[in-house]
Amino acid sequence: MRRIPLLPTLVVLVAAAIMLRLGLWQLERLHQKEAMIAGYRAAQADRTLRPWPRGGAAPASYSRVALDCPAASATRAEAGRSGVGVAGWAHVASCPTPGGAPLRLVLGWSLRSEPVAWPGGPVRGTYVAREGGAVLFADPPLAGLQPSARPDPRDLPNNHLAYAVQWFAFAAVALVIYAIALRKRLRG
Incomplete structure (x- = not known):
């Protein structure tokens, strides 16, 4: 007997065991992401307009803010959607923030990609913190533009359950393949 x-x-x-732990970690991340998205949706539902900067701290993502942009950069057009879902151009400027990092300011949307003029001034809109930097979606739109599509926290990817299932499947496949190989070895 072998x-x-x-x-x-x-x-x-x-x-x-490592694969099972990674699957459990993805389930933890699933619950964290669901809580984060719920917080964003609550901030989005609160229509209170908050002045920024207030002590220099950045506002909560998806909250409504009002700020004064003292000097905006030249605008550039990026692919975007209108408030009713029509494809076109989002016109984006850059505005300095209290922390020094530039804020991307989506002024609005149009069918034309030509730059629009907007020197700066008061802005109201939805603030969204992103990895590449914060974005403010102007509402109402500025520089004579149409409304851009509003950011929606439901659009954030939350595929942690799929990743968890994947890790559990990897662990199961590894164990089954090893069991088959071990059985062949012990019989042979």
């Missing part, structure tokens, strides 16, 4: 190989068995069991 013995069960110790080192390969240990390696497969450790790998399967």
Whole structure:
């Protein structure tokens, strides 16, 4: 009778345990992301207009803010959608923030990509913190533009459940393949 190989068995069991832990971690991330999106939706539902900067701290994502942009950069057109979903051009300017990082300011939307003039001034809109920097979607639109599509926290990807299932499946497949190989070895 052949013995069960110790080192390969240990390696497969450790790998399967790591994959199971990664699956559990993805389930934790799922709940964190759901809570984050719920917080964003609550901020979006609160239509209170908050002045910014207030002590220099950035506002909560998806909240309504009012600020004064002392000097805006030249605008550029980026692919975007109107408030009713028509494809066209979002006109974006850059505005300095209290922390020094530039704020991307979506002035509005149009069918034309030609730059629009907007020197700066008071702005109201929806603030969204993003990895590449904060964005403010002007509402009402500025520089004679039409409304851009409003940001929606429901558009944020939340695929952690799929990742968890994937890790659990990897662990199961590794164990099944090893069990089949071990069975062949012990029979042979």
